[in-house]
Amino acid sequence: MKQAIVIFGSTGNLMYKKLIPALDKLIKKEHLDESSKIYCIARKDFSLKDYIADAKKQVTEEVNWEKLVTFLEYIVFDVNDINDYLLLKNKIKADGYTDLSIYLAVPPNLFPIIAKGVSESKLISKGESEKRIVFEKPFGENLNSAKKINRELWKYFDEKQIYRIDHYLGKEMIQNILVVRFANVVFNHIWNNSTISSVSILSKEKEGVMSRGGYYDKIGALKDMLQSHLLQMASLIAMDKPTSLDSEAIKDEKVKVLKDMIFSEKDLIVGQYKGYLEAEKVAKDSNTETFVYAKAYIENDTWKGVPFHFLSGKKLDEKLSEIIIHFKDDSALKAYFPSATKHQNKLIIRVAPKEGVQFQLNVKEPGLGEQTIPASLDYCHSCDALKNNPESYEKLLLELLNKNRTLFTRWDEIETTWNLVDELKSKDKKVHQYETYQDMIKIIKSKGVDFYDF
Template sequence: MKDKDLSNVMVIFGGTGDLTHKKLMPALYNLRYQNILPENFAVVAIGRRDKTEEEYRNEMLESVKTYSRFDIDEKIWQDLSSRIFYKRFDFNYDNGYMELSYFLDELDRKYNTQGNRVYYLAVAPEYFGIIVEKLYRHGMVSNETSWQRVVIEKPFGENLESARKLNKMITDVFTERNTYRIDHYLGKEMLQNIMVIRFANVFFEPVWNRRYIDNVQISSNETVGIENRGGYYEKAGALRDMVQNHMMQLLTLTAMEPPVNLDTESIRDEKVKVLKSLEIMTPELVEKNVVRGQYVGYRQEEKVSPTSNTETFVALKVHIENFRWAGVPFYIRTGKRMPEKSTQIVIQFKPLPGILYFKEYKNLLPNLLVIKIQPEEGVKLQFNAKVPGAGDITIEPVNMDFCQNCQISNNSPEAYERLLFDVMRGDSTLFTRWDEVEYSWRFVDAIAKAWAEKTPDFPNYYPGTWGPSEAEELLRRDGRMWWNV
């Protein structure tokens, strides 16, 4: 199998959907703009809506204009759009797949794409199994003389049990090696930078442990609500939508041990060890250390039950039970309708011994390292310094600030650019391995199970606030506070 050959046809199931419009097509255009897309390449988009190829291409042009980080270059767009095809069929019926199979062979001949395929499932999770099974049945997955890979969007299951079933269905056909479970957070520049910051700088790694770190706060907050996605969100909630995947990825990258080398599997092995070391959330611990919230007005959103108990906010405290982190609390917080949009990791360091300045000045702030993931990308270090002037010394916190997306010209590449290209070149480092999914579900399931035993008192926070007061209390009772820096 010519594994390294990037030539391929990308088949997008869900070609008329939101994700394709906003992320996938703009990412493909950006890759083409930067001359990164393979020369032998074509796209087949599948949906149910009735439209001609020309109409489809024009719609995609509008989306690319709106969402791409580059301007439209007429020649480049013409080249890409001439390779985009639209096919209309219902995923449930076989005749569409039969036609698709013939059409893909035809594209192989025309574009020299060697039988290589990226099947991108930009569809609701209930279709994942059906599509994979039909692709297999219609002989579109062989992985013998060519490669075929499948990209699965989140959510990967609803709990551990359903994730296991889904996984079996997919890997029976594609194998683990050709299954790309996407968590687009992993494609974000600053997430990839966490490992570089930790393992390429002498002044971070030696203090990255329980001796010097007081606590770690990982937050991902949005100002928006659920934005017409009520149907999906009602079933997911913040725990499944954010904690099971994105927050766990941020946690593992922050807490993992240095891998033996930078190979895909070595990195994933270390991430899994963190998940295995998470303290088991007993119902008592959930009661004590996990806060759920729902914003006022959620129950009035479209496709949301007026008595819904779905959470739009989660804050929790968890320990990682290994030598590096024993005793260090990791606080995780994610919510909708928060006062600001930000995803960041705050490392709070322990204070120095209570002598000298820490004796004389009662209100000295701790050292903080802030890794900003989005929308601002960068690193900030907060430390104490003397305010210039004569007389008594005054000490104030100052910041060393590296703003990554202020410094580079054409803003950071979109996560999907990096991820789509990685699928084509067969690099799964930034995708989630099955055991990562499995252990994250194990953690999240324990919380969901404890919650199911008790009806929450929802709604319990106002839009524009930092969630229910219990979330503040979670840290206050430990003598700490959330750093909204």
């Protein structure tokens, strides 16, 4: 079946930075059939030649333009004009495409407008299993706005036709979490509160908001990172074994643990980096947080008493995203190896910039002494794949074309995570100023917060 992709917002940052390089790679790897077409929709009055010239200025990755251009068609479009949707529908039909993905790479306020146009023109009708529509993050700004958007979407489409993106789910190591957990008997039996003392989930960035101040100032770290990426990671770490690796079975288990999660209000700390107020399109008196530390518990038999620490922020010491599973000290061990208890066993799942899994264990210090020292079993996924790792968007686009919904978020995941984050957001917390990561760590510690040193 001939496949077509329609991308609304084809002149935007996401298209130039992520989608074009991802499409180029899919073409190079022959995942996109020669007969496929990519309709690039935007409002600028470009010809295809103008469009490619504009794209070439903005795309920084190496792209085989000559090949890519054979798949592309540029269409000037007014998202408020139903006639443009009807013209597009007729064009796609005349071109012979029946398998259709419509990707909304546009600001979220356009989601309901475009969804309505797509539905009224019958570009996609409810129940058509060969057609799907993709929405970028953020899905709403809080639970109410997300519900409002979703109610609109459900009027037009079945849940199975709706693909909500959280690009973290396209990252190799995030997909690897299920394999590490469930394909290794050694972890299968110890993945609970009798062996695990705490879980740390962090995503640190070195950059500030750069040119995205207009978007970020309305959102902040809690909504930008915790509601989506960090809680997605936590649900994959904490969920029970699904009955199968089917997308719905996995999502059922993720939602169950998210529903059992309770944040500790007193442990929430937020901060804003010095200089944020001078960023482009940021309100001069903005109170938006660019740093968040939060702690939650999962109130079920498996995780009762195990703190989940979340930390995310901009303008920190390094770019790093990882999950650390801290295993308990065994007091009996101390009698035999007093120095071993200084170094807990840890499993580190590195998500970015390097990808891999590291397990820290105790070994005997080489030589005549009897001290123990920490050593690590290290698997560097990105090294092993010889830099041939697919980027998130490459994987997500492929899954979309294959109609595999596992890496896209279901409505109840969005609803549950907004519920948690709305609750935190409603707390009137002082926004601390910071210059460095260590500034925030000092503040966290000075508050007597039960903080695991990341």
